[in-house]
Amino acid sequence: MTASTYHGLTMPKVSFFALPNATAGAAGTAPAPTSARRKIPLTQPLRHARYRRIWLANLVSNLGTWTQTFAAAWLVASLSNSASITSLVQTATYVPVFLFALFAGVLADAVHRPKFLFFCNLFNALCAGTMALLVWSGKVSSGPVLAITFCLGIGTAFILPAWQAAMSGLVEPDEVEAAATLNNLSYNLSAILGPALGGLLFGWIGPGALFLANALSFAGLLFVYWHWWQEGTPQPVARAAFGERFRLGVASALGCPRYRRILRNVCSVFFATIAFASLLPVFVRDVLQMRAGVYGTLMGCLGGGAVIAAFFLPQVRARVDKTGVLAGALLVYGAMLMAMPLTRSLALLMPLIVCGGMAWSATVSTLNAAAQLSFPAEVRARTLSIYLFVMSGGYVAGSVFWGRVADAWGVRAALAAAGACVMLNALVLMKGRSRHPI
Template sequence: MHKLNRVATPDTATSSARKIPMLQPLRHARFRQLWLASLVSNLGTWTQTFAAAWLVASGDPSSHMTALVQAAACAPMLVFGLLAGVVADAAPRARLLLAVNAFRALAAALMAVLAAGGQASAWSVLALVFMMGTAQAFMWPAWHAVTSLLVAPDEVEAAATLNNLSYNVAATAGPALGGALFAWCGAAPLFAFTALSMTGLLAVYYAWQRSPDAPRAGATVSMDAFRAGLRAAFGAADYRRLLRHTACALFGAVAFMALLPLYVRDVLQREAGMYGGLMALLSAGAIAAPFVLPALRVRYPRHVLVAVSLALFGAMLATLPLVRHPALLAPLVMAGGMAWAAMISTLNGAAQSAFPSSVRARTLSVYLLAMALGQTVGSAAWGVVAEWLGVSPALALAGTVLLLYAACGLRRAIPATMAQ
């Protein structure tokens, strides 16, 4: 059983790692290639995320159905997450990542075909979102495990911050692009762009899996390997605490993405451009976060950063129903984006440094399972609350839940060093 080292003062052990310049991991050629290709792929994925959610919201009046788009994207991690971790530790990771990203491109292409033919019903969109989510469930454990092998050990947290930056740059541009183009050309070209955006990533993975430095197969896919991953993750008290924080935080925070189309449609009474703009503003705030996080990480322990981030995001959710004017919405949502990025990158950095490479993908799959649990259950739950009480009360309640958890649930440290 893997045990987590306790340290006298949280975060002291990794304060030097946190002083690593954010751009330093880009000096590694393979990481740099994958980071750039992922940036383009993430842009396509966020364009698809926008198009799928707004397509359902604009065609189906049900609050619950719209919220299910987010649930459908996260649910595959609940179903396949632990298996994905075992497969990622056993299979050659470059080859696995090539296959699952090809599957993602296929699902996006199918979305484009259905939308172009006028056959994109809410249920068909949910099914294809679930397909893409399934590919991502198998992709993320392998990707996170590979990232830690492409950079020096003291650069892992900087690499996680860079990956989060890439994700958020794309999350800013993708919805803004989608919002501008949806009314003009519809959903089909946006889904087609998603498929095309993955070609660069597929080319990098294809070249890598044929090169001598490609990661080779590891452990055998077996019940023993499956149980070993579970024992490592759940046998460590500090890691269990990290899993609880992750699931609870995302249960409340996912209300923003799940209910945003309904907030724009029913509360603001605006169209696709406003929805894309608010998604972009959240991500614009998240882009700013990595530039201030290194200094904050030196001064404050992880659990304090997560607690403050949750409180800020909760305050944003609780205030959102009271604000209608775009000039006031912009700074509010951007502040929420900064809080979101600080929370996610801090939790991701802790999870990625927790265990050795031999079981890293399996233990990361448990972490991603906790993320998916919070997001899937939260999306469905807030959709039901919005159906019963209305969108504004649902957002206010989600914000209150986050504020209470930040005050009461995050009193113990998230250890800075969680090695064997």
Template sequence: MHKHKPAATPYAPAPHGKTGMLQPLRHRRFRQLWLANLVSNLGTWTQTFASAWLVASISASPRAATLVQAATYAPMVMFGLLAGVVADAVPRARLLFVINAFMALAALCMAALAAQGDVAPGAVLALIFMTGTGSAFMWPAWQATTSALVAPEEVDAAASLNNLSYNAAAIAGPALGGVLFVWIGPAPLFLFNALSFGGMLLVYSAWMSSAEAPGRGAPVGWNSFMDGLRAGLGSAAYRRLLLHTAGALFGAIAFASLLPLFVRDVLRGEARAFGGLMACLGVGAVLAAFLLPSLRARLGRGPLLGAALGVFGAMLLALPLCPHWLLAPVVAVGGVAWAAMVSTLNGAAQSSFPVELRARTLSIYLLAMALGQTLGSVFWGQAAEWLGVPGALLLAGCVMGAHGVWAFRGRI
């Protein structure tokens, strides 16, 4: 029986050239997906805010609040490798259409549950897990699709653009949700997320019927799965990237996990304060999109990642120590570091292997990311039980700083 063997393509860092951030938008299909994804990201961030604050509002336990992040990323740990095989074997436009329809249905269920009132935290977490399952199957196909729509030298710029879309929505979604949550409750916010998938469904529907739709790739099966696993784990440099990814996200998830508790228990604030601080992170991340092309060309991936980790760690250290009026700019600086960290890791992962293996190898990268976030969410929730929220943030800042020193001295 013939076995498909992966091309022996070594891991190679991107060349040090400056590519304009907007250059990937010259590709029509990438531009359509990027615009539709911007609207979808707005809905996602609105739901992210609403679900986190809803659980923090109905449960006093720090562990329950941090389990929102664990429920979001645990499906990637469970299904991530399978998702990569499926993404390489099924026509991606059709696959992404089905996945987005599934996630829209999950958001509708969330809206219906919230509209009934007297919501149990377990039910909310179950629906968050359902949405996370859709994300687990979406991300390998999405990242492999978008990176294949641009030239190789534009992959890093495309990653920055996708980060810009994500983080622009991270400003508007929580800020809008923080205002509306008190007035109209969470149900309309979840309903808005369901409707926000409409643009993506239209684009994928049109793409499925076009001549340029990506076709079927490698057959789904054990050989296909093992080919991707061997290719991803066979490269020492890619294994190093996976360690950096898991470690970086393990520390960084402390911010998202602990922020609702920090606002509720330390600041004694309400939904608007939580949404405002989430939006500040997005402001910094959007600003970073305009700074990153020059920084990446000057520093290279390793030093840029190390600096980003160090700055994000400093932000975590500063949160429980600085006066309240200084919190917004501190979090915004952390947003710059967050965007630099994520786009650097994503760009490295997307440019590591050829198109025919990309979704399967990306699924290993996404598994490392999700594993760090899932374990980190559980750990920082327990740390908050032991040390209090300020103590957990200080510990997370020290972890990020130590990782930054390692990354700064290495090659990504």
């Protein structure tokens, strides 16, 4: 459903911390955090039938997304020797989110979400099918692959605000953090299997079949959204003009000091962390001098670490404030990036990246859950779209910047510099932990 990162996203994709009340005012003013934090079991959100059905369908779709992400990145790396060109796969994924997220957020608060999500996912399925036909035509080159990746990003840009707002509305307010971790778990289970399957199958059945698999993986989500749509859920009534709703969303987000801090951290963190996804194909090809299977394995290690983290994060969440956990996670992730250039041994790289995946799960879940719970449902999609806008801006700038650094000074230097930036973010967070919590 999401692209690597969306993974959102990704995801699409953890405070172990006190959260603001989900009924905070439209300006996003959160009540003072309390010292008591109740542990919510990881699987508790699955008791809600609709959330459970969407979660399972999204698991399958995420598997297709990771297969597509792997195949597109390795295909472009195979077609070009430039780190900058290879890193453009990530740029093409996130530029549409940067361009359209704000518009999509305003739209998502005014449309019938099941119907809207059905057509957006259908668009992405058709784009993935077109990518398969392009490869099978025998005329594939980097330009068309990046163009269709951009189109997939457009679909994702419109999906993410509606999907995040819808999912957080399907569970109780105190379950949103667990739901965010579950969504991240779904994404990262697929992050293990998708690249691993892609690495095994890329040379055997070719990238075209992998792109087709992604197109077919949308079937479950389309089925669930179709049935939700047909149930006749009331459609939101847009009581104000588009411009007024847009201004309200921006004012709500930027008028909240805590949310502004979240946005600053999102931009700086994702600017630095995108170096891993952008440069891993080049690192495997040029530094390790290995092939697609190793690239898939290392991508899977990051997902494996995130899956492991999902099972102990609820316990951490009940004991540690979110700012501290976010800072700690960034220290670990930064250390992973700085250590990668120092070794060519898979026996060392694999556990190193697993640790990085655990830190990545904590980072993404912390920031995402805090953003989801900062505002009431009436403006949630709009305020989340600003989160996505800032996130994608960090990703786009970072993927271009680190690709240029790698071309100028080598992929090792680029990874080490990105790791230093991540660790600097952690130190800044720790310094302001008591005065400016997330």
